[in-house]
Amino acid sequence: xxxxxxxxxxxxxxxxxxxxxxxxxxxxxxxxxxxxxxxxxxxxxxxxxxxxxxxxxxxxxxxxxxxxxxxxxxxxxxxxxxxxxxxxxxxxxxxxxxxxxxxxxxxxxxxxxxxxxxxxxxxxxxxxxxxxxxxxxxxxxxxxxxxxxxxxxxxxxxxxxxxxxxxxxxxxxxxxxxxxxxxxxxxxxxxxxxxxxxxxxxxxxxxxxxxxxxxxxxxxxxxxxxxxxxxxxxxxxxxxxxxxxxxxxxxxxxxxxxxxxxxxxxxxxxxxxxxxxxxxxxxxxxxxxxxxxxxxxxxxxxxxxxxxxxxxxxxxxxxxxxxxxxxxxxxxxxxxxxxxxxxxxxxxxxxxxxxxxxxxxxxxxxxxxxxxxxxxxxxxxxxxxxxxxxxxxxxxxxxxxxxxxxxxxxxxxxxxxxxxxxxxxxxxxxxxxxxxxxxxxxxxxxxxxxxxxxxxxxxxxxxxxxxxxxxxxxxxxxxxxxxxxxxxxxxxxxxxxxxxxxxxxxxxxxxxxxxxxxxx
Amino acid sequence: xxxxxxxxxxxxxxxxxxxxxxxxxxxxxxxxxxxxxxxxxxxxxxxxxxxxxxxxxxxxxxxxxxxxxxxxxxxxxxxxxxxxxxxxxxxxxxxxxxxxxxxxxxxxxxxxxxxxxxxxxxxxxxxxxxxxxxxxxxxxxxxxxxxxxxxxxxxxxxxxxxxxxxxxxxxxxxxxxxxxxxxxxxxxxxxxxxxxxxxxxxxxxxxxxxxxxxxxxxxxxxxxxxxxxxxxxxxxxxxxxxxxxxxxxxxxxxxxxxxxxxxxxxxxxxxxxxxxxxxxxxxxxxxxxxxxxxxxxxxxxxxxxxxxxxxxxxxxxxxxxxxxxxxxxxxxxxxxxxxxxxxxxxxxxxxxxxxxxxxxxxxxxxxxxxxxxxxx
Numbered sequence: 001x002x003x004x005x006x007x008x009x010x011x012x013x014x015x016x017x018x019x020x021x022x023x024x025x026x027x028x029x030x031x032x033x034x035x036x037x038x039x040x041x042x043x044x045x046x047x048x049x050x051x052x053x054x055x056x057x058x059x060x061x062x063x064x065x066x067x068x069x070x071x072x073x074x075x076x077x078x079x080x081x082x083x084x085x086x087x088x089x090x091x092x093x094x095x096x097x098x099x100x101x102x103x104x105x106x107x108x109x110x111x112x113x114x115x116x117x118x119x120x121x122x123x124x125x126x127x128x129x130x131x132x133x134x135x136x137x138x139x140x141x142x143x144x145x146x147x148x149x150x151x152x153x154x155x156x157x158x159x160x161x162x163x164x165x166x167x168x169x170x171x172x173x174x175x176x177x178x179x180x181x182x183x184x185x186x187x188x189x190x191x192x193x194x195x196x197x198x199x200x201x202x203x204x205x206x207x208x209x210x211x212x213x214x215x216x217x218x219x220x221x222x223x224x225x226x227x228x229x230x231x232x233x234x235x236x237x238x239x240x241x242x243x244x245x246x247x248x249x250x251x252x253x254x255x256x257x258x259x260x261x262x263x264x265x266x267x268x269x270x271x272x273x274x275x276x277x278x279x280x281x282x283x284x285x286x287x288x289x290x291x292x293x294x295x296x297x298x299x300x301x302x303x304x305x306x307x308x309x310x311x312x313x314x315x316x317x318x319x320x321x322x323x324x325x326x327x328x329x330x331x332x333x334x335x336x337x338x339x340x341x342x343x344x345x346x347x348x349x350x351x352x353x354x355x356x357x358x359x360x361x362x363x364x365x366x367x368x369x370x371x372x373x374x375x376x377x378x379x380x381x382x383x384x385x386x387x388x389x390x391x392x393x394x395x396x397x398x399x400x401x402x403x404x405x406x407x408x409x410x411x412x413x414x415x416x417x418x419x420x421x422x423x424x425x426x427x428x429x430x431x432x433x434x435x436x437x438x439x440x441x442x443x444x445x446x447x448x449x450x451x452x453x454x455x456x457x458x459x460x461x462x463x464x465x466x467x468x469x470x471x472x473x474x475x476x477x478x479x480x481x482x483x484x485x486x487x488x489x490x491x492x493x494x495x496x497x498x499x500x501x502x503x504x505x506x507x508x509x510x511x512x513x514x515x516x517x518x519x520x
Numbered sequence: 521x522x523x524x525x526x527x528x529x530x531x532x533x534x535x536x537x538x539x540x541x542x543x544x545x546x547x548x549x550x551x552x553x554x555x556x557x558x559x560x561x562x563x564x565x566x567x568x569x570x571x572x573x574x575x576x577x578x579x580x581x582x583x584x585x586x587x588x589x590x591x592x593x594x595x596x597x598x599x600x601x602x603x604x605x606x607x608x609x610x611x612x613x614x615x616x617x618x619x620x621x622x623x624x625x626x627x628x629x630x631x632x633x634x635x636x637x638x639x640x641x642x643x644x645x646x647x648x649x650x651x652x653x654x655x656x657x658x659x660x661x662x663x664x665x666x667x668x669x670x671x672x673x674x675x676x677x678x679x680x681x682x683x684x685x686x687x688x689x690x691x692x693x694x695x696x697x698x699x700x701x702x703x704x705x706x707x708x709x710x711x712x713x714x715x716x717x718x719x720x721x722x723x724x725x726x727x728x729x730x731x732x733x734x735x736x737x738x739x740x741x742x743x744x745x746x747x748x749x750x751x752x753x754x755x756x757x758x759x760x761x762x763x764x765x766x767x768x769x770x771x772x773x774x775x776x777x778x779x780x781x782x783x784x785x786x787x788x789x790x791x792x793x794x795x796x797x798x799x800x801x802x803x804x805x806x807x808x809x810x811x812x813x814x815x816x817x818x819x820x821x822x823x824x825x826x827x828x829x830x831x832x833x834x835x836x837x838x839x840x841x842x843x844x845x846x847x848x849x850x851x852x853x854x855x856x857x858x859x860x861x862x863x864x865x866x867x868x869x870x871x872x873x874x875x876x877x878x879x880x881x882x883x884x885x886x887x888x889x890x891x892x893x894x895x896x
Contacts, residue, residue, distance in 0.1 A: 101594055106865065107868075242522075
């Protein structure tokens with residue numbers, strides 16, 4: 001079933017997906033947030049009829065358009081990459097995963113693309129009210145598309161509402177509602193969009209600060225800042241709240257990711273939270289390699305408290321998960337691999353029996369796949385079966401990367417909350433812009449949400465490795481069997497193309513900003 | 521409502537929806553076709569700007585339809601998505617690349633400090649128009665001529681050639697459809713210019729180009745259509761599911777499904793009528809015939825490929841790996857869930873038409889290009 005696999009193919013395929021996804025994610029969060037900010041500004045214009053607000057709306061709308069175009073450009077690859085580079089995955093779970101993608105196209109993309117045309121070209125062509133509606137529908141369309149793609153991603157992290165069909169050798173959907181309303185999906189959506197709103201707010205505040213520093217377009221900059229600061233504070237609070245919930249869900253559904261992001265090797269009650277730390281790799285200890293802290297600052301009991309709301313909660317470490325912990329109910333990976341292998345072999349036998357027309361054997365084996373006890377004892381470990389004869393360390397995600405990604409995101413999140421609160425407070429007091437150093441802080445803060453957003457995704461996606469579908473399908477089983485060289489070629493083509501387009505986007509953006517709201 | 525339908529009925533329903541999306545996509549390729557005339561018809565800066573802008577208000581529809589076509593195919597026939605995209609890697613990558621460079625070009629073309637220069641973005645649009653249409657045509661032709669893949673017991677795809685799908689572009693049959701789609705897109709683009717542009721120079725050149733491109737389109741289309749009727753096809757034994765070659769299969773399908781035959785003929789007449797209207801009459805209503813005609817013809821071709829016990833994505837390398845509507849679809853449950861979503865499609869179409877009309881009320885001209893706030 002699983003012929004020998006060239007791991008460089010897996011790595012390059014993962015690299016290509018990461019490359020295209022990360023490029024795409026530079027532009028998407030700005031689209032998600034800026035579309036709403038523009039819609040707010042447009043509303044104020046329609047309500048007041050003030051020409052200044054029209055200028056403000058148009059300026060941000062222009063930046064939105066530039067950013068949107070490159071977001072679309074980088075997005076189309078992703079939609080098809082599931083097929084081109086992860087074709088085995090596409091079949092194995094396409095029955096569930098395809099639906100959100102189709103719905104995204106039908107419900108969201110058309111809404112976005114139809115009304116964006118009205119938004120840009122409608123100034124003198126449609127009524128003011130319809131034009132404003134188009135701005136709002138563009139914003140809703142953008143967030144609606146986020147719903148569906150995040151539902152799809154959440155399902156990969158926590159495959160619910162599904163049953164395995166051995167005849168088709170694939171998973172099939174049993175509950176659409178379980179898939180779209182799993183708490184992981186709901187939380188992922190909320191955390192992703194609110195953090196994107198925050199990103200766009202910080203962007204608007206930063207660009208406005210640039211105008212204030214140069215003492216240009218002061219009214220425009222102050223007004224833009226107020227709108228962004230209000231939006232930003234709400235978004236920052238929501239981002240932190242949903243992030244906190246997210247941590248609890250990860251601890252429950254993906255304990256390995258949770259242990260990795262805290263670099264927790266030995267499980268414990270009263271587990272402390274590492275506030276800040278630095279690591280080095282130790283290859284002499286098990287599991288090998290193992291990351292050791294050079295220094296760390298801990299908050300006692302905080303990790304246990306975060307998950308269980310009581311310090312006595314047990315947080316499993318990486319060794320508990322890999323080697324098992326009977327007392328806490330964690331089965332060793334060796335055992336899970338054996339059981340997964342049984343499930344895989346059973347499927348093989350079933351296929352063979354079917355092919356040779358051996359009805360009795362086929363029915364007996366088919367029976368197992370509808371027996372809840374057998375499914376729980378064996379099929380639940382299906383993905384582990386692929387690791388028979390491989391090394392256990394392949395089942396452990398990159399601890400260092402996950403730790404740093406998580407902590408970077410969290411520290412920056414705290415900074416954004418304080419920052420947006422200060423901006424809002426001073427704006428309300430009409431004192432924003434009086435302190436030059438604060439404007440510089442705003443300017444320097446501008447790129448930080450991108451770092452936080454990207455590290456968030458690094459944690460989400462690398463923390464679950466090697467699983468493409470959590471504990472059901474590892475990356476090495478999901479990948480399309482291509483020559484690694486083929487993937488390398490497309491990788492470099494995409495890297496070169498996206499880099500060039502990115503430079504173009506930045507240059508255009510900067511020029512448009514310099515021209516200001518008065519510029520053509 | 522949908523829950524009571526049989527799996528086969530749902531599979532057919534979804535093949536029809538996907539086919540409809542594919543047909544609308546080919547119609548919307550007028551954007552791509554139009555892009556290939558950027559230099560040929562747009563002789564001055566202003567003329568090129570007019571062309572880019574009249575297409576620029578529609579390009580998102582084509583793009584979105586392509587993405588939705590992919591998504592809907594994935595959701596309803598995941599084995600096709602996995603097999604074709606994973607298998608014919610290079611063809612799909614080339615198509616995708618042609619669309620990556622399109623998406624930025626409208627917005628970036630005339631923006632200050634756009635790094636690559638206006639000309640480069642115009643070339644991107646040209647390449648998108650050329651490659652996008654031609655390669656999609658070649659890829660769809662493999663629905664009738666077969667591809668080089670096999671599937672193992674886990675339905676995992678192996679491709680028999682290193683060219684990973686590009687070999688399809690060497691087959692004269694596939695080429696005939698590729699070139700048909702390319703010239704059809706150009707014809708539709710020209711008819712769209714006639715409908716939406718108010719500029720004498722452009723319209724004069726458009727009419728001239730329409731004649732040559734229509735002739736080439738008709739030649740390639742006839743080649744493809746006649747060849748298709750005469751060639752053997754990938755038939756499926758409905759009892760055993762076994763795939764075998766049947767002489768004149770697609771001709772038989774056409775006769776076996778009179779509705780499809782009528783659609784096909786009406787579609788062809790409408791396209792030809794649209795072209796004739798574009799050549800003979802002023803007013804630019806040719807697109808209203810050629811557009812729906814295109815949808816009808818392409819739709820009927822999809823029907824020939826998939827219905828009447830035919831393998832719609834056949835393997836010429838390993839016949840029994842061929843994909844049919846029955847063996848490549850999603851489960852009953854998923855198709856039912858998707859079918860509920862399909863009920864919003866008329867609503868989506870309604871607002872698209874409304875928005876389309878709102879922006880196209882007035883023909884685009886030089887004056888508008890100077891006065892408009894948002895110009896590509």
